[in-house]
Amino acid sequence: METSRRTVIAAAAAAGITAATAGTSHATSPGGKPGGKPVKELFGKLADGTKVHRWSLANGGTRLKVLSYGGIVQSLELPDSRGRYRNVSLGFDNLDDYVASSPYFGALIGRFGNRMAQGRFDLDGKTYQLSVNDGENSLHGGAKGFDKRVWDVEGFTSGSDVGLVLHYTSGDGEMGYPGTLKTKVTYTLTRDGDWRIDYAATTDKATVVNLTNHVYWNLAGEGSGSVYDHELQIGASRYTPVDKGLIPTGELAKVSGTPFDFRRPKTPGEDIREAHQQLLHGQGFDHNWVLDKGATARPEHVATLRDPASGRALKVATTEPGLQFYSGNFLDGTLVGTGGHIYRQGDAMCLETQHFPDSPNQPSFPSTVLRPGQTYRSTTVHSFSAR
Ligand code: GLA
Secondary structure, eight states: OOHHHHHHHHHHHHTTOOGGGSSOTTTTSOOOOBTSOOEEEEEEEOTTOOEEEEEEEEETTEEEEEESBTTOEEEEEEEOTTSOEEEOBOOOSSHHHHHHHOSSTTEEEOSBOSEEGGGEEEETTEEEEOOOOBTTBEETTSTTOGGGSBOEEEEEEETTEEEEEEEEEEOTTGGGOOSOEEEEEEEEEOTTOOEEEEEEEEESSOEEOBOEEEOEEOTTOTTSOOOTTSEEEEOOSEEEOBOTTSOBOSOOEEOTTSTTOOSSOBOGGGTTTSOOHHHHHHTSOEEEEEOTTOSOSSOEEEEEEEOTTTOEEEEEEESSSEEEEEOOTTOOSOEEOTTSOEEOTTSOEEEEEESOTTGGGOTTSOOOEEOTTOOEEEEEEEEEEEO
16 A cells, blocks of 8 residues: 555544545445445345345445446545545446446446457357447447346455455357356455456356456546546557447557557547547547556556546556557436436546457457366456545
8 A cells, every 4th residue: 555545544534534424425325344344235126126236345445336236336435635535436326327328337347348340250160149239349248248237246354355256147148159158256445445356257168258347437536527637647559449330450550659659647638639530430539558568467557547636546457468448438418427417528437458359350369268167367456546
């Protein structure tokens, strides 16, 4: 933990800031004591009567609320340098809005993060047709991906860690994907307040897998306006340009001399309005960065996001070779978020750790094939600080 982080937590404790006084409109739930066992409550019911629960956990100054529906991070609260908490993740205060119209707010994404061209791929001589839900393409696992499934969730404490284990078994052929995929995702809050995600999956037939999480970050607090003035750094010298449908062309283009160069911290706002063809395709940034570190056995630092006004910062470390930076381009003022404010274009950004989009159709990209007997593993760690 950084010294500043300790100071902040101490300041928050001294100021008597608790879940009830944190200044967020939805902070009425049991909360989950720092370092204590996660607390479960009913959040709502689906149309068929299935109960959806919300789990609250806290550790090291970070407070997290997670739904059994989609493994959704419904709220992630962080202190600023003076100990003032804000929910820094876009979402809703009720289940119906998540079911009706969520653009993947905070959700677990599977079986395949991002796009698959024409919702189709070949594997071992067979062609698989997937659920198509984004023009002619398949996006984030199809019409009913992992973000819309009810997961089995259990809370745990282990040493100084607090967390949740989420299980979902996706049947052979679900959304067109071959193989029964048994998926286990662990959300851990460490004593330092880091939020760690460990993904694991096994299959009984050869298939493809690419899991991620779709938190929309606004480090000033959800509903507080644009993130174009956040500072972003991404450790990538290349990115994967896309066509009009946001499918990678297969090229690994250099970021140097383009708006895509985030090797040194800069704000997305600096050149998001540049007339670059790729920014037109994405209506902003909506691309996969080819991380210089490549795929690694252990999570390595790949990106830092900082809000200069509040001082809140996020560091992302991952085992994955790619990072989708999406600048909230499709938020269009039609959704009312958790705190009662309307979300508009650029009001948050996603940093989705992943294998590259459309990998099964792109022989030069790192493979996303999973075979029986193998275990898919991926880890991403989010570390927070404030100064
Ligand atoms: C991802 C995609 C975007 C968009 C969002 C959800 O980040 O890359 O194009 O579909 O999810 O709105």
